Amino acid sequence: MLALRVLQRSLLIGGALLSVAFALGGCSSQFADMAPTDAQAHPREPGSYLPVHDLPPDRDQAIIPPEQRAKIEAELAAARDRQAVAGKDAK
Template sequence: MLALWDLQKTRPICSALLLAAFALGGCSSQLADLTPGDAQPHVREPGTYLPVHDLPPDRDEAIIPPDRRAKIEAELAAARDRQAVAAKDAK
């Protein structure tokens, strides 16, 4: 008796989900038609790949100057030490 009640309850839910999937699937095929009429066609030439072997030019200067880098590292070390003390006090 319980199995029959479950089937009667789940059949409309499954049917509604199936109908919704079909409805949304039908709409997705029309999305390609939404491109503007004056859009240029995107033609790829065969054999054109991104140049993955090209490296960026070398920089003579450091991205972060050494004095600024030392200051940042000192600030990070101080923050790490403060957190270690706070964690030890919390125990």
């Protein structure tokens, strides 16, 4: 009985020491070494914002043709209606 308690205590202490070693080992790496070599440098002016209102030049053209857009919207509406009916039946 005493040997079992000693074994449990030594396993508990060993596990605690192992977890502390892993935790401290994770803090030893340098974050600067993990950055990729082609990483973009930080801007020098901290208050500058990205130009979010500038649109690309080809933005005037429709990405999806109107006929295909109408077809997709009809399919989504039909799927929504089917799910609404299935939800009511499940309750």
